Amino acid sequence: MTQSHIHDLGVVGAGIHGATVALFAARGGMDVALLDRGAVCREASGVNAGTLTMQMTRVALIPYALAGHRMWATTREWLGHDVGVVTCDGLSLAYTEAEEELLATRAALRREAGAPIAMVTPAEAQEIEPGLGEGVRAAAHCTVDGYAAAYLTGRAYRVALAEAGVAIREYMPVSAVEREDDGFVIRAATGAIRCRRLVLAGGVWLEPMLGWLGVKLPIKTLVNQLAATQRVRPVMRTVIGIASGLLSLKQFPHGSVVIGGGWQGLGGRTKPREGFALLPDRLVGNVRLAVQAIPALREAKLTRAWAGLEAETADAMPAVGPVPGVPGAFVCGSVHSGYTSGPYIAKLLADRLLGREPALPLFPIDRLLPEAGRDMAAA
């Protein structure tokens, strides 16, 4: 490729958001370059818990998550490759009076938003999930739930992206983006890539990325801890959570159980070193919730614990849409439970880039910028 080649679209960040935008834009006929400082889907999008649940999704995002769930359930059809998706029932549990109230309120709101959730008694919950232990006061049952093997995301996407003709540029840390008359120059130590339009999809790194364009959007970094067990006999068959959202639990077909729920580890985008460390007592707290729900897990052995970085805007709603004041530049990310709805939301943005009207509204970032930013957008 020569320096002067100009791609129709440059996408920086090859997580679920960037990779999906690139995929559908390329399938729609655009000449796309996708860049990442590492490999495809190896940050949040490759290390997440893979839960595809409505019961941890923000109410406003339920329609997007339902559409995302449908996409995950049919990856072979549109992605062409398998990500180990299993669809099943989901239960969210309450163990205290306060949790019972929380659960009832949240389940009702999510149901209103379209999620097929119903409150069930402990006995009914036990029938849905025979592995449940004691102490359940109430449960919310959702018939649309499931999980993917998130670590397979990169493999499936990488092959699909190559098939769609996307120029995949891995191990290429971008250090700056400059505006040109008719587009952008994406600069990295190992070279530069020119494009007419630009999508920034940097996960927790969206803040420095938007900084390249002079836009200041604060992004908070969550450090979500996860744990996995060695293979054990089948001990559960549903996705289990709790009312507060601080547990996500399921057993993969090969026998390993993954325990998550967003207990926070240490570290982040920059401090003290990029990456994270796990807090042992929080790991224990998270595992206690898992053992409370499925007591047979006591015999399982912890084999791996890790964490990943998840982005959050000031209002905890997504940042997906045009960059105010920078024609041709777009942002895509910071979606809560973004693995579930990511493919759908990113596809909406691809539609927009291809000149089609997105089926559901995007989430422009104007609302998150100081007045100056909005004026710029208006100008």
Next chain:
Amino acid sequence: MSGDVTCDVAVVGAGDSGRRCALYCAEAGLDVCLIDENSHGTPDRRAWLRLDQSGTPDAAALRRAGGRTLFSHTVWTALAMDELPTGGEGFWLSAMHAGRDTAIKARAVVDATGMGVRVVPFEGWTLPGVFDFDDAFGFGEALPDGPIVVAGAGLAIYAAAAHLVRAGAPLTAVIDLESDGVWRARRGALRAVPDALRMAIRWLRTIRGAGVEVVPGARVRAARGEGALEAVVVESVDAEARALGEPERSIAAGSLLVSHGFMPGGNLAALLGASRRYDERFGAPILNVDERGRTSVDGLFAVGGAARGHSVDAGDAALCAAAVAADFGVSVDEATVEAAMRDRDCHAPAVAALRDAERLRTPLISVIPATTTICAYEGVTRADVDAAVDQGAGDVSQLKHFTRLGMGPCRGRQCGEIAAHLMAQKLGKPRSAMGLLTPRPPLRAVTLGDLVGEFSYADIPIPAPAPL
């Protein structure tokens, strides 16, 4: 966070180096805890492999010098206190003891967790009856079924064979990748550690005396059998383990014990953030340490096998203890340090020779058959690794995601290295360009039941709910 145990220095691993280092630290007046997963009195797992006969200080000596021992304590995770939002000095170790999680706070940590055994996969190596040395000698007194074949590289195969003969096990053959000639050429170097040479000669006599056949310059090409090992197929190889094309032979066997050498450990230090690099000499990752065992993290040290692979003398431990003591403002007798340095310099040729005998012969990796398993726990074959590379896996972490290789209990310490070489060979790049697997807890598998203990729901410190 407050610890159940607090000390100046936590030395993790009570092998030779760990015991010595702990003793020297205690003698320097530091408050030392020596931690090991083995119970008190259990002999060192690899005692049979010991070259140095000068004796290892026992726990009593450490206690007399004012040190403490925490045996039957399995360190499963660790944290540098300065990672905490509250800041802080030193390190936090979580150790499982009698089904209970124990916290140990130490201002300095010495990783003395030793080495890991390497097995380069070959056809049939996952058959029941084929063991690596740790599997074979890790379970008390039970002996493997005969007839036994020991194979691989390095002095350890002779140590293992002699150990089996002394225990009365039905050993029939020792298959050594190295030729007689190379061993003869190494004698001069080994003489630098007279104990080691004497031990090696004694092992060889024991083996020959028992009528065991020694086959030098050969490798196990395949382990065969219906459901379990029945025979070992052996072929002659050159110095780099390439087949010479001579007729192969089959040796009847009930057990095959394999070691292609030992790799430096250092997983605890790596988990605590110490930097590592790929080291050609070992064909494995190694911690970046200075000559006294200081890692890239302040207050974190490594000694012995964890730091530099084989060590055959007390010098390493003395130097490391001196560096630890210096951090606490305690000066140790310079004469001792200088003597330790001299010892180490003069032993260096022998250590290099031992390491060379165990070097990774990459042609062994090139010839792994497509259907042979690389990661036994996840059932990932060479063909799977090749396919993942074809689909764009460009480093070991990506390979792990693509194939699950290394997600099992060994955490890829064995298979990860083999896979990295396979990838490098296929991509025509150096091994060092394939990256290193990221160290993650737990250092040892722990049962969830032990981890959580007895608790009531109200005791779980559940954070505030996520926004709706």
